[in-house]
Amino acid sequence: xxxxxxxxxxxxxxxxxxxxxxxxxxxxxxxxxxxxxxxxxxxxxxxxxxxxxxxxxxxxxxxxxxxxxxxxxxxxxxxxxxxxxxxxxxxxxxxxxxxxxxxxxxxxxxxxxxxxxxxxxxxxxxxxxxxxxxxxxxxxxxxxxxxxxxxxxxxxxxxxxxxxxxxxxxxxxxxxxxxxxxxxxxxxxxxxxxxxxxxxxxxxxxxxxxxxxxxxxxxxxxxxxxxxxxxxxxxxxxxxxxxxxxxxxxxxxxxxxxxxxxxxxxxxxxxxxxxxxxxxxxxxxxxxxxxxxxxxxxxxxxxxxxxxxxxxxxxxxxxxxxxxxxxxxxxxxxxxxxxxxxxxxxxxxxxxxxxxxxxxxxxxx
Numbered sequence: 001x002x003x004x005x006x007x008x009x010x011x012x013x014x015x016x017x018x019x020x021x022x023x024x025x026x027x028x029x030x031x032x033x034x035x036x037x038x039x040x041x042x043x044x045x046x047x048x049x050x051x052x053x054x055x056x057x058x059x060x061x062x063x064x065x066x067x068x069x070x071x072x073x074x075x076x077x078x079x080x081x082x083x084x085x086x087x088x089x090x091x092x093x094x095x096x097x098x099x100x101x102x103x104x105x106x107x108x109x110x111x112x113x114x115x116x117x118x119x120x121x122x123x124x125x126x127x128x129x130x131x132x133x134x135x136x137x138x139x140x141x142x143x144x145x146x147x148x149x150x151x152x153x154x155x156x157x158x159x160x161x162x163x164x165x166x167x168x169x170x171x172x173x174x175x176x177x178x179x180x181x182x183x184x185x186x187x188x189x190x191x192x193x194x195x196x197x198x199x200x201x202x203x204x205x206x207x208x209x210x211x212x213x214x215x216x217x218x219x220x221x222x223x224x225x226x227x228x229x230x231x232x233x234x235x236x237x238x239x240x241x242x243x244x245x246x247x248x249x250x251x252x253x254x255x256x257x258x259x260x261x262x263x264x265x266x267x268x269x270x271x272x273x274x275x276x277x278x279x280x281x282x283x284x285x286x287x288x289x290x291x292x293x294x295x296x297x298x299x300x301x302x303x304x305x306x307x308x309x310x311x312x313x314x315x316x317x318x319x320x321x322x323x324x325x326x327x328x329x330x331x332x333x334x335x336x337x338x339x340x341x342x343x344x345x346x347x348x349x350x351x352x353x354x355x356x357x358x359x360x361x362x363x364x365x
Contacts, residue, residue, distance in 0.1 A: 131172045131186065161195045162191075163212060171307075205286055272318060275302045
């Protein structure tokens with residue numbers, strides 16, 4: 001295993017300039033690079049290459065567009081813990097346009113955007129937050145006198161790559177929920193010729209934004225994706241596979257009412273409508289708020305927000321779905337408890353210990 005030397009870390013952190021000014025230590029920088037390697041499922045031997053890519057001094061241009069959104073993904077970005085997006089990635093990129101946080105406004109702001117598009121064609125990245133309406137020529141979302149679809153086709157169509165963040169930008173999200181009055185869609189549907197990687201979630205996990213950017217800076221390519229354009233490092237496994245409540249599912253222990261004994265003891269929330277068995281995301285392993293928690297850990301079932309059209313396909317949120325494609329989880333949830341009870345009873349008989357239980361204890365059992 002190859003480790004980062006103090007000399008290398010010192011050189012890398014010094015080359016990043018502003019990071020040192022912000023008080024980011026060599027140890028914190030190493031921790032960041034190591035964490036990115038782990039999130040991307042890369043060996044520890046790749047940490048020096050990641051560090052070198054981040055500290056190379058090159059600053060690709062980046063513009064951040066917001067369309068039909070609630071700014072929740074921007075909020076998630078701004079609340080990323082140091083040193084993550086706010087302290088490293090935004091220093092690595094030359095962020096020329098982000099209407100929510102930039103100082104410029106009006107024509108000056110729009111000029112900043114178009115200067116990048118015209119002067120750095122094919123050499124900049126785009127992050128898109130929010131859905132893009134197509135109905136009635138896209139008039140339901142306009143910025144600076146132009147429709148969102150017109151802006152997206154020009155800006156995303158001339159970029160190295162577009163990172164669609166949040167479920168609205170990836171699949172249309174809540175704006176696209178039936179009856180979808182504005183004809184809202186995700187970026188890839190609105191701009192088919194663009195190179196788009198999807199990071200769904202409501203909101204997006206800022207760690208996944210960081211990892212996607214770091215992957216490109218390190219290897220010069222976007223991460224491998226599934227058929228929905230989602231990076232496999234973040235969406236390659238079901239939530240159910242890594243959930244801390246999975247053992248309770250396997251044991252047939254389900255919370256059946258909010259606040260009941262099972263709910264208080266952290267039992268499985270599938271009976272309460274949790275969509276973890278049919279949702280692909282790394283929420284259980286990465287979590288939110290500096291890895292503090294995530295909805296299921298906090299006691300609320302997954303609502304499947306990283307899946308296409310979740311608002312229509314995953315509702316009602318507090319009722320379990322009748323059948324999970326490819327997984328006979330419905331029958332498992334119904335029968336696993338009974339099966340375990342039968343197996344336990346059989347075990348007692350086989351080992352001849354059933355009769356050793358006193359009537360009082362047997363009644364309690």
